[in-house]
Structure formats: C-alpha cells, structure tokens
Amino acid sequence: MDLRARLRRTAMNLPAVLVVTLPGATELRLETEAEVRRRGWPVAGAPAASDLLVVCGVPAPQDAEWLDSIERSMPQPAVRTVVGDRGHVAHALDQARRELTDGAVIVTPDSAAPGHGDVHDRDAQHGGPTSEDHHAAHFGRDGHGHQQPPDHTAHMEQADHQGHAGHMDHMGHDMHAMGEVAGLPMAERADDRDELRLDQLHVPIGPALPDWPAGLILRLALQGDVVQSVEVDHLPLPPGPRLPFWDEPWLLAAQGEDVSKGIAARRRCAAHLDSAGRLFAVVGWEDVAARCRRLRDELLSGASRQAIGDELRRTLHRVRRSRALRWSTAGLGRWPADRGRAAGVTGPALAAGGDAYDRLRMWLGEIERCLGDLDDAEPLPSDDRTGPRGRLDGPSPPSLALLDVLPELLTGAEFACARIIVASLDPDIDELVLAPVSGAARA
Known part of the structure; x- marks a missing residue:
C-alpha cells in the first residue's frame, strides 16, 4: 500500500x-x-x-x-x-x-x-457515469448546499438553487416534456406576467436535499428567477400504522395513554428547535443551526430545565438580536392570518401570520414557553390535541394545510427565496398518515 x-x-x-x-x-x-x-x-x-x-x-x-x-x-x-x-x-x-x-x-x-x-x-x-451524475455532482456552489452566513449575504444565490435543482433532474420525476440536449433540460417559452414571451424552465426540487422536509417534492416553473407555478408532491408514505413522531404525545393521550405535560412540552420544544435549525441552515447560519440540533437532541434525551435552560436562552437571545437574519427572512412568504385560516392552517403558522421571520419568531416564543414546563409531571389532558404544527383533531392534519398554501406563497417569489419560505413552514410529510385519503391522493 x-x-x-x-x-x-x-x-x-x-x-x-x-x-x-x-x-x-x-x-x-x-x-x-x-x-x-x-x-x-x-x-x-x-x-x-x-x-x-x-x-x-x-x-x-x-x-x-x-x-x-x-x-x-x-x-x-x-x-x-x-x-x-x-x-x-x-x-x-x-x-x-x-x-x-x-x-x-x-x-x-x-x-x-x-x-x-x-x-x-x-x-x-450502467454505461459509465451519465449526465445525471453530472447534475448530482453540482449540488451546490460550495459543495455544501448552503450559502455564506447571513453576515456576508442574506439570500441564497440563484446558481446555488440551480445546483440543488439539477441534482433532482434525474430522480425519477418527469420534466414536463422539456427538450433535452446531451441529457440537459432546455427551456420552453411562455408568457410572463407582462405578457412577454420568455424562457420557462421546469425544475423539480426534492426529495433528497439537505435541510429539506423529508419526502417533499416541488415542481416549479421558472421564468428568469421568478417562480411562475408550483406543483406539490411527495414520496409515498410507508405502509402500516405509524404515529407521526412529533405529534406522538398528543395522539397517545387522545388514545387514553398516560402522557405528562412535561413530555409534551419537551417534544414541542424539540420540534421547533428542529424546524428553526433547518431554517438557520438554509440561510447559512451553520453554527446556530448546529447548536439548535444539539439542544434538540439533549431535550429528547431527557435533559432537565436546569441543565439546558441557560444555553437555550442565550441561543434565543442571539437569534433575536441578529439584524442580518431578520433582513434575510423578512418579507418572504408573507400572507395574512385570515387567508391562512381560510386555508385550514392552524398552530404557529396561523398565529404568526406575516412572513418567514414572523413564523421563526413564533417558534422561538414557543420554545421559551415550553422550557418552563419540561419537568411538569401532571398528565396531559386527553382533549389537548394541538401539536407543534397545529390542531390534530381537525378535518385534516396541520401539514396538509401547509402543503396546500405552498403554491400561493411560492408563486411570484424569487427562486433564491423558495427554500427559505419552505423552511419557514417546515411541513411534516409524516403527518399525512392522519389523513389516509388525502395523503394517498398526493402520493
């Protein structure tokens, strides 16, 4: 050797x-x-x-x-x-x-x-490496799929997203009858909002991107760097009975099992740290993303409020003081609460209203509130059906409504902002098992 x-x-x-x-x-x-x-x-x-x-x-x-x-x-x-x-x-x-x-x-x-x-x-x-392998190799401009920290730049550049999208060109999803040259998709022509004939490119994103909701697939039609239309899809749900991990405490309590308020608060706090960590990673704030994930894991491992409280509060304080983070997320995915309510959205996304930054602030507030209940041994009421993403006793699971509003929020947005908007909602595909008919229709 x-x-x-x-x-x-x-x-x-x-x-x-x-x-x-x-x-x-x-x-x-x-x-x-x-x-x-x-x-x-x-x-x-x-x-x-x-x-x-x-x-x-x-x-x-x-x-x-x-x-x-x-x-x-x-x-x-x-x-x-x-x-x-x-x-x-x-x-x-x-x-x-x-x-x-x-x-x-x-x-x-x-x-x-x-x-x-x-x-x-x-x-x-397989006949050697293909052009599809070439797409996958160009996953992101720096090899990590993320942009620079928000102190250097606020939004992911278009080239970064084109790299992410290229990775998914070959993942078994059709390209809407686009022409190809040497295996590379070519643009079509379509009218834009000003009735001009511009190139239109169909780009699938997902399901295997880092810091992306598991199993989610978006098919975007782009003109320039503007999203013109969105189709939402996802990988098939696994067979057999399975409770969504983040919603387990509330669903088990509804079935009559003994679940403490502390366990539910711990799971909610960890769920929001997981979502916040994903959003921080997408905007490029890697060190805070890593800290959120470590705190999430310590919570799920049973860390006490005394052991984790000080560091968690310092992290929340640092995030709230970041002007660069606010600048990089404010104004993205803005929609008023009444439109969310009409679409069936519940939970933090509805309470926040506003934009991606408002939704992040709502997660941070819930994390802080849950911190005081981590060691609460009182039983969780069986009629408490509000999980981390919303009400679990409604006509559809909370994440189904979040998926339904994605086309509205993404259409007209710049391509560079699409992943930030998705991360600010963080729909959980696992929840679709609570609505087998709707979930099957999407699969």
Missing part, C-alpha cells in the same frame, strides 16, 4: 456523511444525526462531497433509481447503508466505515477498468 492509499484509508476513518430521510423515518434521522455528531464525522451537503450515504427508512422499490443516482455521483470509494430500525444506527455506521476503509484505494486510469471493484462494475453496467 503506497502513501496515498494509506492517507485515503486514514481519511475514511472520518467519512463525510450524507443523510437522506424517507417519510416516516424522523426518529431514525434524529438518531443518525446525533450519532454522527457524537463520532465527530463531518456532514456533507452534497453527493460530490460525501463518502457515506445513510438512508433513514426502508426504501420502496420505486426509490431505487434516484438513490442509485445519488450513490453514483459520490466520489469513490463510496458506501450506502440503510437504517431501518431504532437502535441499529451505531452498528450500521460501524459496518459502513469498515467497508470504506477496506475499499479505500486510489483510483487510477488502469484501476478504473471494469472488474476493479464493485463501484466500477456498477458504472460499467
């Missing part, structure tokens, strides 16, 4: 991890993120920057194509592992690292021939 191979093998001891979460696998995602952080492994924001692909949830047969495409776009050696059950994350990561270190060789022109390992055999069977 030469020096380069030794260095590569050593590097594989700290592999860069790309996590893809399927609907119904929120708890597995949280366990995976906590374990990856505990090991000190870097988190990749793009296939081209990753060594290990971790799929949280058991893929359906129709998921094989786009998951294979992601893996093909990763630099070799690369390993994909599937985590399907709680408690198996550590074992799966250990096994994946062994496979990476055992396969850590330097790829040379001679060694890249068919028969020189599983990776090259697979590429040979």
